[in-house]
Amino acid sequence: MTDTSKTEDPAEGPVEATPPAGNHWREATLIGVQSQSRHSRTLVLRVPGWTGHLPGQHVDVRLTSADGYSAQRSYSLAEPATSNRVAVTVDLLPHGEVSPYLAEIMEIGDELEVRGPIGGWFVWEPGDPSIGDGPVLLIAGGSGVVPLVTMLRARKRAEDSTPTMLVYSLRGPRDLMYGPELEQMSADLSAPGSAEVRLVYTRKVPDGHPRPASHLAVEDIQPPSAWPEPLAARVYVCGPSGFVDHATGLLREVGYPGDRIRTERFGPTGVDR
Amino acid sequence: MTISRGFFGHHDPRAADLPPGQHLTHGFPVLTAGPTQLISTDKWSFTITPESGKPRRWSWGEMMTLPSEEINVDIHCVTRWTKLGTRWRGVALDTFFEDIETSNEYAMVHSYGGYTTNLPLEDLVGGKAWIVYEYEGEPLPAEHGGPARLLVPHLYFWKSAKWVNGITMQRSDEPGFWESFGYHHYGNPWREERYAGD
Numbered sequence: 360m361t362d363t364s365k366t367e368d369p370a371e372g373p374v375e376a377t378p379p380a381g382n383h384w385r386e387a388t389l390i391g392v393q394s395q396s397r398h399s400r401t402l403v404l405r406v407p408g409w410t411g412h413l414p415g416q417h418v419d420v421r422l423t424s425a426d427g428y429s430a431q432r433s434y435s436l437a438e439p440a441t442s443n444r445v446a447v448t449v450d451l452l453p454h455g456e457v458s459p460y461l462a463e464i465m466e467i468g469d470e471l472e473v474r475g476p477i478g479g480w481f482v483w484e485p486g487d488p489s490i491g492d493g494p495v496l497l498i499a500g501g502s503g504v505v506p507l508v509t510m511l512r513a514r515k516r517a518e519d520s521t522p523t524m525l526v527y528s529l530r531g532p533r534d535l536m537y538g539p540e541l542e543q544m545s546a547d548l549s550a551p552g553s554a555e556v557r558l559v560y561t562r563k564v565p566d567g568h569p570r571p572a573s574h575l576a577v578e579d580i581q582p583p584s585a586w587p588e589p590l591a592a593r594v595y596v597c598g599p600s601g602f603v604d605h606a607t608g609l610l611r612e613v614g615y616p617g618d619r620i621r622t623e624r625f626g627p628t629g630v631d632r
Numbered sequence: 633m634t635i636s637r638g639f640f641g642h643h644d645p646r647a648a649d650l651p652p653g654q655h656l657t658h659g660f661p662v663l664t665a666g667p668t669q670l671i672s673t674d675k676w677s678f679t680i681t682p683e684s685g686k687p688r689r690w691s692w693g694e695m696m697t698l699p700s701e702e703i704n705v706d707i708h709c710v711t712r713w714t715k716l717g718t719r720w721r722g723v724a725l726d727t728f729f730e731d732i733e734t735s736n737e738y739a740m741v742h743s744y745g746g747y748t749t750n751l752p753l754e755d756l757v758g759g760k761a762w763i764v765y766e767y768e769g770e771p772l773p774a775e776h777g778g779p780a781r782l783l784v785p786h787l788y789f790w791k792s793a794k795w796v797n798g799i800t801m802q803r804s805d806e807p808g809f810w811e812s813f814g815y816h817h818y819g820n821p822w823r824e825e826r827y828a829g830d
Contacts, residue, residue: 382814382827386634421653422636430641431653431712456642456655464638471636477827479813480665604775607667617667617745624664 384421384472385409387445389465395536398451399502400462401437403444404473411440412476413484414513415506415595415623418445419474422457432457435506435597435623436476439513445473448536450502481623483510483595485519494522496580496591498606500598501529506623507597508537511544515552522586524555528575528602531563548585555583575602577609590615597623650714651821657713664775665809669745669795673779678763679798682734687798690728692779695763698723703762705785707792708821720772720783722764725756736801740808741782744795749808750817751784751791753801760786763796788819788826 391403412418416436423429434447451462465471483495497507504527514523529535535558545556559579560572570579582589594615596606603624610620647656673692681687690698703720739756741749755761761784765772772778777794784791790810811817816825824830 382829422639422641423633424639424641425635427633428641428643430655433711460636460639465636466638469637470634472634477814480809600775604668611667617669620667622664622666 382474384474387471387473389467389469389471392467395448396450396538397533398462399448399536401446401448402461402465403438403446404471405443406445406473407443409443409445409473411442412436413479413482414439414510415482416476416478417506418447418476420447420457420461421472421474422460423472430457433477435509437505437509439509439516445475448502448505450536481506481595481597481621483513483593485514485517485521487593490521490593492521492587493593494524494582494586494588494591496582496594497523497525498575498580498594498596498598499525499527500575500596500602500606501534502536503596503598503602503623503625504529504536505597507595508540510595511552511554514554515544518551520551522583524557524583524586524591526557526559526575526579528559528561528579528598528606530561531572532560532565555585575606575609577613580606580609580613590619592619594620595623596620598625600624646716647714651708652824653826654708654712654714654821657715664794665747666745668775669743670774671744671779671795676779677797678728678780680728680732681798681800682732683736683801683803685733688728688731695723695765695780698727701762703764703783703785705783707785707789710788710790710815710819710821710826714821719768720762720764721766721769722762722780722783724759725761725763726759728763729757732801734801736803738802738805740800740802740806741791741793741796742798742800743793744797747793747795747809749791749793750802750805750811751787752805752818755784755787756799760784786820788816788821790815791819 385406385408387404387406390405393401417433418436419433421431437448438446449458449461452458499507541556544554559575561574562572564572596603603622676692677689679687679689700721700723706716707718708714737753739751739753763780764783765780782793782796814828816830819825
């Protein structure tokens with residue numbers, strides 16, 4: 360596992376997120392890595408010709424070995440749109456085929472191919488008229504936090520003030536991704552782009568954390584007192600399939616109609632994501 | 633060709649015959665755009681709506697009187713997993729279409745919860761598609777589309793709509809849910825038709 364935290368940021372500004380018509384494979388070069396937890400890291404890739412995407416969309420990644428064998432996987436985009444640049448956050452699955460390469464082996468200057476952006480349902484762009492003034496509730500299980508943090512980053516970049524809360528379920532402190540960023544984002548709730556963040560530890564809590572270890576429960580998705588209304592206008596749930604079913608069950612219990620809930624799931628076994 | 637230095641891959645010999653870009657899974661991942669629909673069999677029904685004449689509707693009990701068959705097929709998801717040798721039981725769509733008169737060549741499949749997906753009629757008949765209600769000898773679980781889903785195994789699995797409740801015939805190939813978000817209108821895994829333009 361790497362602990363490097365260097366990025367050669369091309370420092371280009373936000374761009375219009377219009378999916379390109381010709382959705383072909385593009386060459387990508389690793390220009391930066393940021394450790395996100397003990398077993399995950401963000402890869403920043405320079406991708407000439409990448410014109411942008413919406414928060415929540417994903418990208419297909421193709422690796423080809425020297426003997427011509429190739430493998431493809433899909434990853435959530437980890438940053439809001441910047442031209443010629445793609446970032447993905449990869450969680451290591453120890454016996455996976457692709458994630459060990461991305462999470463541990465790939466080095467600055469190494470290449471792969473990407474294609475996208477893919478998907479258009481599980482997206483939230485600040486100003487989405489169907490969400491109006493919100494609020495918006497984001498519920499993450501494990502590495503399902505990645506597209507939701509991309510949404511939070513886009514909202515912060517746009518200085519959008521839609522009331523927003525992230526509820527993030529994870530096993531223990533070692534699994535926390537984006538820890539410092541989430542802490543900063545939730546430190547001063549009057550700051551532009553800030554969001555309430557609730558960490559739901561399911562097995563082991565860090566010292567001083569008020570909530571005991573247990574699975575996501577109805578109390579965890581109760582609205583913050585500052586919300587103008589009890590139910591969010593839109594809920595995004597991302598995580599392993601069992602978690603998503605559990606979370607949507609709780610949402611139904613507190614009165615959410617199905618059409619306010621958008622989900623993204625990844626498989627329980629055999630799927631290297 | 634772009635080579636990823638230091639990547640070797642698994643070279644799984646069982647995966648050699650898969651459609652391009654796919655890899656094997658031994659689990660059964662679930663992919664759904666929204667909450668799992670919970671539909672009891674006494675509420676379930678399936679309706680075919682042709683362009684003229686009356687819609688034809690089957691209740692659960694009526695479907696159970698139709699001849700069923702066992703189906704052993706490989707399934708291919710656009711998110712790149714392939715599962716080999718899955719076993720289902722259900723009723724061929726040919727049986728439902730026996731009494732339907734239509735000259736439209738395209739169909740829109742509808743599900744409880746609002747999901748839709750489009751297919752040419754010729755991909756639904758001719759022993760290529762079924763309404764299935766058992767998986768591996770057990771009632772089909774809700775998370776996998778139970779009590780009944782469409783099964784069209786020769787296309788990517790998003791075409792095999794979960795919680796299916798009807799088919800509407802249409803004159804042209806209008807896009808369904810994922811198709812309107814940039815996924816391919818047809819979705820042949822062997823030609824790797826994942827996205828619009830493939």
